Amino acid sequence: MSVIGLIMVLGFSGMAAQIVLLRELLTVFSGNELLMGIYIALWVAGEAFGAVTAERSKRLPIAPVLGFAKAQFAFVVLFPMAILFARVWKPFLGIPVEVSSDIWQLLAVSAAVLLPVSAAHGFLFISACKIVDITKPNRGHAVGLTYSWETVGSIIGGILTSFVLVTRLNSLEIALLLAVINSIACSFLLTACQSSWLRVAVLLSSLLSISMLFAGIGELVHKNSIAWQWQGKKVVSYRNSPYQNIVVVESDGQHTLFTDGLPQITLPVPDIEYVEELAHLPLLMHQNPRDLLVIGGGAGGLISEMLKHPSVRSIDYLEPDPLFLKSILELPEDISKRELLNSKVKLIIDDGRVYLGQTGKRYDVAMINMPLPETLQSNRFFTRQFFSRLKSVLRDGGMLVVPCQGSQTYYNDELRSLNTCLLATLKAVFAGVIVVPGDRNILLAGETVFPYPDAELMSKRQVERRVETRLLTPEHLSSRLAEEEREIVSRELAKPGSSIVNQDFSPDLMYLNLAYKSLVHTRSFSTVLGFARGLHGVWLIGLLTSALLVALCVRNSRKAAITLAVAGTGMSSMLGELLLMTLFQVYYGNLFHLVGMLLALFMAGIAAGSYLATTKTVGKYSDIRIVLVLESAMIVMLLGLAFFLVALEQGGFEPVRLPALLGAVVLTGVLTGITYPVASRLYQNLEKPHITTAGTERIKGAGVMYAADLLGGCVGGVLGGIILLPALGMKGAFIALALIKVATAILFVKTLGTGSVRGACEY
Structure with a gap:
């Protein structure tokens, strides 16, 4: 013990x-x-x-x-x-x-x-x-x-x-x-x-x-x-929530809140231009904005500006992390307390997708004030599927507001592709979509086609509603909504770019945003992402051909075959687990305890599989046949998941979606858990198959197999995320992993056959 x-x-x-x-x-x-x-x-x-x-x-x-x-x-x-x-x-x-x-x-x-x-x-x-x-x-x-x-x-x-x-x-x-x-x-x-x-x-x-x-x-x-x-800087507070690291620092009388090292809010003087334009341009366009929905980024001045409109009767503000809101309310500036504790404001601690699936409330204006996606988790809020959910909670005449990085001077290929992808995704859902140009474009979308904002009409409404602003004057509105500015951006976005619609299972917008952000420090990384996205189906054919050629032409090395089988399983389990967790978040939200549950289920599957490998049930079969069964099971599971995604996109398998995802997580863990100890035993017995006494020879090869398992996971985590996902999307990535396992299985059979090599184990 x-x-x-x-x-x-x-x-x-x-x-x-x-x-x-x-x-x-x-x-x-x-x-x-x-x-x-x-x-x-x-x-x-x-x-x-x-x-x-x-x-x-x-x-x-x-x-x-x-x-x-x-x-x-x-x-x-x-x-x-x-x-x-x-x-x-x-x-x-x-x-x-x-x-x-x-x-x-x-x-x-x-x-x-x-x-x-x-x-x-x-x-x-x-x-x-x-x-x-x-x-x-x-x-x-x-x-x-x-x-x-x-x-x-x-x-x-x-x-x-x-x-x-x-x-x-x-x-x-x-x-x-x-x-x-x-x-x-x-x-x-x-x-x-x-x-x-x-x-x-x-x-x-x-x-x-x-x-x-x-x-x-x-x-x-x-x-x-x-x-x-x-x-x-003076560190006012330093905390860790289950979601993120939260730091509040003070410098020159300003408090800045950072999450995972990125600045989120600065008080008492926020970015006046940004919050005033984002709040007032859409609300002044709307005839009677009453009920508003803000998904992320509401604190720090934005909600305060929205509350200036007398017709507003409720603002629902969604944030998933309660400690984030608590940290904001603890800041000494009154602006955060005034806006978040206002009787018209309701703080909702929930995931945006989960909330939209449960609420029956309807809104006049919905706003996504989150940075464009740099993660698979955040990509869920900028897809055709999520925009469709948002459309269902908008009243007649309602609009969706989405800010996006822009430019008043020059659009490079990366920035142009970023905007055209987001624009195409909105147009796939909404009949009317317009772009208010600037250094930060504001995209407005509605179920019906609405006219471009009129500066004179909006200035009139601002006076009628007695909305006091520091920057948003009639002159500023005229400049911001000038026709020549709109024509420049329209010409730029009409040039060839990425008009692909961003999907839950194909996160193109995330990769376009990463490519754009990478230009600042690492252009080579941006080039790699652009190359991967341009491969598409050609990459899948090339991957299949290359993997099969390698499997058929490699020299007959038994140890190499076993090592590649273990590495392939490590790669498939790592990337497969990442894809399954992303799928789970797409449907059930970024609830950290549920993501933790998935990790626990995966690890429990590994524990059960590795223990099962030591039992008489498994031990009565030859190690070669066990590995072949495991290879076959992994191939079938990966292909099954690819077809499962196709069915999910078409609305099928709704009743069994949750148990199927959970079962796939556990099964991935079990297959991974059995593979490592059985392959280690096989690797060792190929060299000294008759050792049965206690001694160090009996675990010879454990380190090599452990390294192969880990390095396979390394390849799956890095190359899978950088190459397979942008090139193929989730369905294609599952198929590509299955093809890799087909190649390792062919190599395994070619070098070891289907014969009987038993582990020298006493039961």
Whole structure:
């Protein structure tokens, strides 16, 4: 039981460290699923390096307990050092924290933060396999048992860290807590160790961590590092919600609220031009705006401007994160309290798509005041499907308002494509769509065609309604709505661009926005995204042809075939899980506890699968046949999901949509969980198939298979997000993954056949 507890602590600690470090990097670099894919890729690359290093270590087989203890000590020391480095590298180089970084800085810093910690964790996993092999010699399933117990610990660590630890402790306090837990767990393991100095070191480490935790040292270092990170600004508050990191800083009498490192609100002087134009241009166009809906970005002056119209009787303001609104209300400026606590304003803590599916209320004006999508999650609010939902809650004569980056001078290809894609998506739903040009275009859409805003009429309504503004004068309206400005933008947007409609399952607008944003720092990344989007179906044909040619022409290497099968499963499970989570959010919202539930189900599937691989039920079949069945099952599941999406787009399978998505998540985990221990056993038995006594040879290959699994996931997380999704959309990505698995299955059969190679295991 002490060994089981130790391995569960290993899984708990690895997952907690990964979550904390990813949050720290998101605060420094911001990010989306693509950058998250890079972060996770670096983490798993470090794990793979540590695993292979452990397997090739000549000392570890002799003294695995000693090796485990040393690696665990390295892990608990490197983790807080990585947190501090993530926070202080920018001020150390004289770079303000709010200044964006290029892709090369991101890669270098992320690697420095993640690789050492993850490498230590990967070394620990293989060390644990060796310990289990010694302590349970009659079972012969060290890899599967270790994988199963470690996954259970990861599930517990993911849930507790996401929902409890990050909301109650700062990152350094979490690091100290992990040091205490690991030191105590390691002390039980070392009772039989001959190294007295190591037992003393672990004891001192435990006592020191406990003392620092309860003496407030972690909090002190945390405050000092945050102050250094935000040099030149006073940090008023620093919090973590289950959704994001929230920081409020004060500088020159202005308070700015940041979420994940990006500025959201500045008070008491907001962006006057933006909030006045966004609030008053659509409301002055409408004859009688009464009920308004604001999705995101309402605080900070926008709602205050809307309330100036006397006809307004209700404003429903949607935000998913209650801590975000709480942080705004705690600001000393009265403007935020006046607008959010006004009796006409209703604060709704909910996901926008979920709310629209449940509400029966109708609105005169609906506004999406969110940045254009840089993530798959935010893309859900700019698709044809979401605009259709918004249309259903608008009254006759109602309008939808969507701001978009524009220009009064020049439209490059990326900016033009960004605007034309959004325009085409709105036109796919609404009969009338017009663009009010400017540095930030305002797109107005309605069920009926309405005339272009008339500056004289709007000035008249402004006077009649007694709407007082600082910038929106008759002269400003005349300039903003000038016909020559409209003609310039109309000509620009009429040029060839991207008139593709943005869809839930094909997030073209997200990739166009990423390509446009990447021009500032990394033009090469923008070029790659543009290239990927231009591939379309040609890429799918090329992928199939290339994969099959490789499978048929590669030399007959049994180990290579097994390794590629495991890597293909790792890739399919990583990208498949990402796609399934996105699908879940499309239909059921960005409710963090539900996303956490999906992760828990996936990890539970892995735990169940890895345990199933150690049972007599699976063990009575040859390992080769088990792998072939797993390959076939993965192919069928991926193709089934592609056809399932086609049916969903046509409105089918509505009653079974939820159980089907949940079942796919669990099944992906189960297939992944069985594949790794069975393939590890097969890899080892190809070389020494008759070893049955306890010893280190029985887990030979575990490190290589673990590395293949992780690196496959790395490829799936990065290349899948950068190439497959923009080129093929979700349906095409599922088909492409199935084709990759077909190729690895062909190679597997070609080199190993369908013969009988049994794991040498005792039941």
